[in-house]
Amino acid sequence: MVEQKADTIAGTAVVDAEPDRRAAAGLSPADSVLVRVRARLTEFTGALQRVAEQVLSDPAAAARATIVELAERSGTSPATVTRFCRAMGFEGYADLRLGIAAETGRAHTAGWSVDIGREIQPTDPLERVLGQIIAADTQAMHDTATxxxxxxxxxxxxxxxxxxxxxxxxxxxxxxxxxxxxxxxxxxxxxxxxxxxxxxxxxxxxxxxxxxxxxxxxxxxxxxxxxxxxxxxxxxxxxxxxxxxxxxxxxxxxxxxxxxxxxxxxxxxxxxxxxxxxxxxxxxxxxxxxxxxxxxxxxxxxxxxxxxxxxxxxxxxxxx
Known part of the structure; x- marks a missing residue:
């Protein structure tokens, strides 16, 4: 209960400051959702940061998950996920899911089907490692352009x-x-x-x-x-x-x-x-x-x- 109260205070502060922060970062709601989350990651603390990390670790799964499922995976609550959505400039979880789904869909269409977030294993063939490096760098370049x-x-x-x-x-x-x-x-x-x-x-x-x-x-x-x-x-x-x-x-x-x-x-x-x-x-x-x-x-x-x-x-x- 104490954690939820502290997160509520932090979440309110983030929501109130969002327009100014987004403007200072040169971001708009039309920009890449994942780029915006990654750019804001260090600003979040506690439960909000855990939601952000969960979204970034597996965007495709986040796009498919219900608000309850995302809350469970990040060890938070649906209320925290809602606050996170508002902090990112979305009215609710449905808008966040649509944004992530559209982005992951574009990546798949462009051929970036390699799981960038997957850990490279000692037994992975170099062909797969090369694919991960190229996919990660390609994504980073596009995010930088954004x-x-x-x-x-x-x-x-x-x-x-x-x-x-x-x-x-x-x-x-x-x-x-x-x-x-x-x-x-x-x-x-x-x-x-x-x-x-x-x-x-x-x-x-x-x-x-x-x-x-x-x-x-x-x-x-x-x-x-x-x-x-x-x-x-x-x-x-x-x-x-x-x-x-x-x-x-x-x-x-x-x-x-x-x-x-x-x-x-x-x-x-x-x-x-x-x-x-x-x-x-x-x-x-x-x-x-x-x-x-x-x-x-x-x-x-x-x-x-x-x-x-x-x-x-x-x-x-x-x-x-």
Whole structure:
């Protein structure tokens, strides 16, 4: 009874704040249901979070289940499921079921019939493992396209195209993604640096000024080092850009521009690792948008850099 009362309070708060939160996340009721649930997962607590996790773990089963069955599977109550539906912007459980059913139906029609959520077993043949990886990445790409605000990409591209200096911050896997972006920008003549050490990153951020850009990469948006460096850059007037999977994360909330990505975890590839490909796609889009806005300069720089390394390529081919 105590748990139900606490959940009622939490559920009421979520429902009341839903329109603002959905707007802040760049989501609308027409967006993918599962994308919306995944994007909001960390905001829910207690019983509401268990309902969300149950829906995400087996969307097809959730689309077939009655409200009582979903409540039992998530260890909650029908009242909690109803509150969850309202928190997600639906009038009731029937609307949620229809939304999930339509989405899983589209996935099946598109050929995504592999059970993405199934655990990969030691005896699974590589053909099946490959199918799961491709299906998960394909779903993550489509979810990212749903979440991504192209207006924000344009704002980030304009800022980078006009920047004197671009600093890119990230830790662990996000640092590798940042280095890819730095390499791409460098090839078209953009003065960009990628930092994965917090001390060097903070020093670099402290030297930024108005007209410069700082890009922070963190799937969770909770990496303390990345938050600190982006905050430092913003305090000196730099335009701050966050690439993250959570619109309500600390990193996103301090950034001027937010680029959202989705992920689809599989065995041995939790969210942080499975987010790499969608992150790279978004950064590729941003890089091309920058190149479009600096076309003459970018084209000339790309030609010069290609010519500079061309001799090594020719020498290698001659030895083969």
């Amino acid at each position: 979440l991504l605000d192209l207006g924000e990409v344009e704002r980030a591209a304009e800022a980078i195209a006009g920047a004197t200096r671009v600093n890119i911050f990230g830790a662990s896997g996000s640092a590798l993604v940042g280095e890819e972006m730095q390499f791409s920008l460098h090839r078209i003549g953009v003065a960009a640096w990628a930092w994965n050490d917090v001390h060097e990153g903070l020093a670099g951020a402290a030297l930024l000024r108005a007209g410069d850009v700082a890009l922070g990469i963190s799937h969770t948006g909770q990496t303390r080092e990345t938050i600190e460096t982006l905050a430092e850059a913003g305090s000196h007037g730099a335009v701050t850009v966050a690439l993250t999977g959570f619109a309500r994360s600390p990193l996103a909330e301090l950034a001027d521009i937010v680029l959202l990505t989705a992920s689809q975890a599989t065995t041995f590839r939790p969210d942080g690792l499975s987010a790499r490909h969608p992150q790279l796609v978004v950064l590729d889009l941003l890089y091309i948008a920058v190149a479009q806005r600096t076309y003459d300069r970018a084209h000339a720089a790309f030609q010069r850099t290609a010519q500079a390394v061309g001799g090594h390529k020719a020498a290698k081919e001659a030895r083969q």
